[in-house]
Amino acid sequence: MSFSFQNRVKQVGLYCLLSLIALLFTDNHLFGQENNSFKGLPFISNYGPETYKAGIQNWDIIQDDKGLIYVANNMGLLVFDGRAWTRYGLNNTKVRSAHFGKDGKIYVGSQADFGFITPDQRGQLLYTSLADSLPDEVRDFDETWKVYEIEDKIYFCTFKRIYVYDGNSIDIIQPDSRLEISFQVDNLLYTFQMESGLSVLKGTQFELVRNGDFFKEKRIANVLNYEKGSLLIATVEYGAFLYNNGSINPFQFKGDFWRNDYLINYSTRLRNGNIAIGTQNAGLFIVEKNGELVLHLDKESGLMDLTINYIYEDINGGLWLAMNNGVARVDLNSPFTFIDDRMGLSGxxxxxxxxxxxxxxxxxxxxxxxxxxxxxxxxxxxxxxxxxxxxxxxxxxxxxxxxxxxxxxxxxxxxxxxxxxxxxxxxxxxxxxxxxxxxxxxxxxxxxxxxxxxxxxxxxxxxxxxxxxxxxxxxxxxxxxxxxxxxxxxxxxxxxxxxxxxxxxxxxxxxxxxxxxxxxxxxxxxxxxxxxxxxxxxxxxxxxxxxxxxxxxxxxxxxxxxxxxxIYYIEQNKLGVLKLQANNKFENHSSSFNKIRSYWNDDLANVIVLDNHNILIGGKQGFIHYSPEKDIPRTVQPKILFKEIINSGKKDSLIFSGHENDKHPLEAIQDQKFKYSQNSFSFEFVSPHYESGREVLYQYKLENYDENWS
The missing domain is CATH 2.130.10.10 (YVTN repeat-like/Quinoprotein amine dehydrogenase)
Incomplete structure (x- = not known):
């Protein structure tokens, strides 16, 4: 006897429904600046080397179209699905950079190497080196610090050369002098050269931008769009500057929060217009376009390390930090923040x-x-x-x-x-x-x-x-x-x-x-x-x-x-709000509150309405602040991914290992047939819904066997 998979694993009978937590989460980009006077500190998830089982240093972070997070680490490429970390060694080199290509490949740069990662027919990731095909005379580079994609070409940026891959062959851009870090702004590639300053790639040559020699010996951390025609250029030791067609002016930080001895490692423009700055010695700063401080996070406010090498904003507006010692995610878009001992409140x-x-x-x-x-x-x-x-x-x-x-x-x-x-x-x-x-x-x-x-x-x-x-x-x-x-x-x-x-x-x-x-x-x-x-x-x-x-x-x-x-309420095991509708009836909103179930104070549990915009919930440590305006239901449900499918019986075999693309989709296993002696299957699934942490709950049902959802 034999049996086969139906049209898709979904039709085999396993339906995964992400419930409670993930149906509601926030998208802060709909709002302008808000009054932060009574807001607390954001949720911070720290992941140390003991958690992800790899090196302490992290250099780059990307996200693929399934929502998975990839981290360039000293001991390889890390993949995080919201529940578990996996490490890929990639020829045992330190991975410095990564890019998710339009073609679905993960392009990576490492020590003396660069290439791409794709899944095989069973969904396992395989690495292909592109550098190994280079002639010996141009194979002698040390680190591939950045990977960019411009007009369907991949640029692997090293300090000696830039290698341009079009999907078939590699062209080489050979500069006149040593390069430092390179930067992509729209479809332009800039680079910093200590001896000359800031240059831009024109064809196959780098040309000094107008007055670019101003930055000579001023090491540049990043180059960003500021406004039409203007760039924001952050330097490591000399602060930031506004550049407009050769006109250069210092970027003014308003207030007394910024010190001249802060060293900038990286900066990025967030989708809401704010600017995030990662430093070597002072943690994370988020400022408005005009230089006013929005948020400063350091060890005292919850980060496990002060040195931030890279900042990545994920599809839900969370900030991922690649740090010298670990990885962190800052949940900027959550309607919940903490008011606790980090702000001077005890108990x-x-x-x-x-x-x-x-x-x-x-x-x-x-x-x-x-x-x-x-x-x-x-x-x-x-x-x-x-x-x-x-x-x-x-x-x-x-x-x-x-x-x-x-x-x-x-x-x-x-x-x-x-x-x-x-x-x-x-x-x-x-x-x-x-x-x-x-x-x-x-x-x-x-x-x-x-x-x-x-x-x-x-x-x-x-x-x-x-x-x-x-x-x-x-x-x-x-x-x-x-x-x-x-x-x-x-x-x-x-x-x-x-x-x-x-x-x-x-x-x-x-x-x-x-x-x-x-x-x-x-x-x-x-x-x-x-x-x-x-x-x-x-x-x-x-x-x-x-x-x-x-x-x-x-x-x-x-x-x-x-x-x-x-009406805000607390049950014995649940929090929520009954929202009054136009027909004078109530709708119960509780899913997003499940995020804080493990934090609220269950001794004389309390919810306090300060005003319509500021709700406090008594916490085990201090209070949890809730902003109703930031709790926006999403119409698109989070994705649920099969992490592993195993066929068991007289012998075990791996059918699928979590990664698919157009060439190797999950549907590729639909016509496989199995002997009756191999009639046992196990399915492991996950949702990369990082803002919910480990509070994600699932339901499943096996068609033609289970009558009800689990």
Whole structure:
């Protein structure tokens, strides 16, 4: 007996569906410059030699049409698919440069060699040296530092010569003097010669550009388009210059962030117009076209190395850094950034408040003030902060050690009782403040602009972390006892009625019950969905609130709405936003939030809407900042690639090894037939969706065998 593959491996029955994470990710290029005053540091993925199993130094980075990343490394060419690294030795030479050709080949330059990589019929990459075919008299070069493609010809740039490959033969450009690094700008090839300056290739000869001798002995790091007719020329030791038909002027860095002793290794123009600069000794700088600093990353902000040899912007706007010690990816387009100890904030995030142009941040280590881009600790507030609220124009802080008021940037303790959870003013009584505490409720009053303690409210002594008024009645959710409804006397000094509602009152259990006020309406949640209070029956019953967008088993931990009616929420294992649509219905957006599942603080999990553009999520380390404008659904789903297909039985054989091109497509295996004794197959697949890291989830289904998706 025998059987064969169907039309394509897809029809064999393996369908891979990338779910949850990858369906939403961002494309920042749709937006202009944004206000970075309350943005954190971007996600940085560092890959050290112990991870990719090769040399420490990396020199070049490219991406192919499948999304795979290739890195020129001291021990060969590295390939990264988002999950695993593979190294190709390429004649055991140090690879210095790489280029993904229009013909689908990977062109590489290395020590005393250059050539290309293509897959064989089984999808395994094979290297073909072009330099080996050169005559001996022009084979004596040392390094191929750059590979470019201009008008369907490949230029292999060494310090002795430039070799031009047209797909069949190699022509040689022999300069009059030694070359340094060469640069491609549009369809022009520039080169730097220490003895003469900056030259451009005209035919088969290099000619000095007008006033190009200005750069004599000024080693050039890169040449870029700046604006029509102008080039931005970055030098290693002398900063950057604007060049326009012989006119040369220094490029001005605005502010005091740039120092003359910073050495530039590489620069590139990003798709949004910004300029990225990689240095030898100060990490990565991103500046606007006018020289203003957008972002500076160094070791203190998360990079594993300060020396950046090359910068590559991938198809999703992520920046890959080839470093002297490792590789990094900076996720510039993510809607999420980190606010943590790298910015001066210590501890786990619990609460925050925006007042005017100041953000107050509360962690288990105290209160912090974020103003003018700097985060500073507010003295005297060491310890657990539970809440930061603005009442009567003042900033109140609920703290394990008591109650504080913030005035003039300083915190003053106004009440010593431990365990201040939260504050609420009774409806129609703005001069009164009720504080929920470890041991019940406490009453405060505003006098002459200051908050003064009046008394402990009599008649209730349960821990009161979550409070919401419904008219003159106060609902208090308790972590494991249910929810309480309280009524007060006229001056709120005593609870005159208290009733507890729990599993005997319609809730599925006594635990995980919460109450939130959304759009001026009380929302009760439990460990299985939403509930509403039936006042006539004096009990709770299941509610269909948000039932069309959330499952019945939803267990809400926190909910908060913005001014636009969108509702941010945290479930026990999920974060998201219910976006209000034009028809007044909600759409649930949660896929992109899966990226931060492992980072958010699951102790008193919290989401804080500072304003419509700045959302904070309490993190295990500090906070996670979310920018709604940068969270744009993509219509094109990420690609899913077969990494390996193996046929097993009496003997194992490799059918496909991950790489295909027009000459050797995956369809080439469709007509293969196999004996019944070889009826076992294994499929390994991957999606190069780097911004999701290891949070990518898959589903699969074998047609004519599986009824449902995995």
């Amino acid at each position: 786990s995030g619990y609460t925050a408040l925006l007042q005017d142009d100041v953000v107050y941040l509360g962690t288990n280590n105290g209160l912090f003030k974020w103003e003018n881009g700097k985060i500073n600790f507010v003295g005297g507030t060491s310890g657990q902060v539970y809440t930061i609220q603005e009442l009567n124009g003042k900033v109140l802080v609920g703290h394990h050690n008591g109650t504080f008021i913030v005035e003039g940037g300083k915190a003053r303790k106004v009440f010593d009782e431990n365990g201040a959870w939260t504050f609420k003013s009774p409806p129609g009584q703005p001069n009164l403040v009720i504080q929920g505490n470890y041991t019940g409720l406490f009453l405060f009053e505003w006098k002459n602009g200051s908050l003064e303690f009046k008394q402990k409210i009599k008649g209730f002594s349960e821990s009161s972390r979550i409070l919401e008024f419904d008219g003159d009645k106060l609902w208090i959710a308790h972590g494991y006892k249910g929810v309480f409804k309280l009524e007060f006397n006229e001056n709120f000094t005593e609870v005159i009625s208290s009733k507890r509602y729990d599993s005997r009152s319609g809730f599925p259990s006594d635990v995980l019950i919460n109450v939130f006020k959304i759009s001026n309406q009380l929302i009760f949640t439990a460990d299985r969905g939403f509930y509403r209070f039936n006042e006539t029956e004096d009990k709770f019953e299941p509610s269909v609130e948000y039932g069309d967008v959330l499952t019945k088993q939803t267990t809400m931990v926190d909910m908060e709405s913005d001014e636009l009616g969108n």
